[in-house]
Amino acid sequence: MTLFTEFLILFVMVVAAVLAVMLLTGLFFEVMNARHPERRIQKHRVNKRKWAELKQAPVSILTLSACFAFGLFAQGNGWTIAPLALSWWSGPLMLLVSVVLYDAWFYWVHRLLHWKPFYRFHALHHKSVAPTVWSNHHESFVEALLNQAYYALIVFVLPIPWQMLVVQKVYDQISGMLGHAGHEHFASPAGRTPWPLASTVFHDQHHGHFRFNYGHSFSLWDRWMGTLHPRYDATLEGFEPGGEAVVEGRPGPERS
Ligand SMILES: [Zn+2]
Numbered sequence: 001m002t003l004f005t006e007f008l009i010l011f012v013m014v015v016a017a018v019l020a021v022m023l024l025t026g027l028f029f030e031v032m033n034a035r036h037p038e039r040r041i042q043k044h045r046v047n048k049r050k051w052a053e054l055k056q057a058p059v060s061i062l063t064l065s066a067c068f069a070f071g072l073f074a075q076g077n078g079w080t081i082a083p084l085a086l087s088w089w090s091g092p093l094m095l096l097v098s099v100v101l102y103d104a105w106f107y108w109v110h111r112l113l114h115w116k117p118f119y120r121f122h123a124l125h126h127k128s129v130a131p132t133v134w135s136n137h138h139e140s141f142v143e144a145l146l147n148q149a150y151y152a153l154i155v156f157v158l159p160i161p162w163q164m165l166v167v168q169k170v171y172d173q174i175s176g177m178l179g180h181a182g183h184e185h186f187a188s189p190a191g192r193t194p195w196p197l198a199s200t201v202f203h204d205q206h207h208g209h210f211r212f213n214y215g216h217s218f219s220l221w222d223r224w225m226g227t228l229h230p231r232y233d234a235t236l237e238g239f240e241p242g243g244e245a246v247v248e249g250r251p252g253p254e255r256s
């Protein structure tokens, strides 16, 4: 079998796995959102763009799958630095390091995409002011490539066992969709100061207010760089049990 055929088989397997995780996660949030309308973040803004968003999903999924499959393939063929043997300590440690590194990568790529010369590659993603769970894949080819190139490159500098890279990709897929769910189902003090985790409110505010909350899994870079939305902690707290809701988003149409 040629190298290209081997890569193609791996690529098809990755696409199938990503699709399965995407559909299961999407279905989960569709059901949760229908059951808990009171958890909607932008209460006055209706998003009917679900099908328009899904039309772009093939571009996003094929691009991210190609980047991820290339990372696995390069490591499997010994083109990268040698990964650590998977053990009780190397697995969690490498996963943690990689999640932290990806958050930095995502933050700075995202800041770059908001810079005028690059914004045309990111404008599509911002058409949804109130995101749906499917907005996660409503992105241009260049945006998907810039974000997901991480998975193609990280194997050259971090000795992460491939199994942990798979765990990270599944986590990334689910957490990316969680960030766009439009409803805050998992509000917790762990998502606000002094804790570093982000939440659905975190990325929802990015779509609703545009110039805040550029990070992915953590709010740390935004806190350090002064780009955290000033009402982020208070809004998230409002969704916790017993919290007082802060209404996000003014009434208004979606951009389309
Ligand atoms: Zn953005």
Ligand SMILES: [Zn+2]
Residues within 6 Å of the ligand: 125, 131, 135, 136, 180, 203, 207
């Ligand atoms: Zn988004």
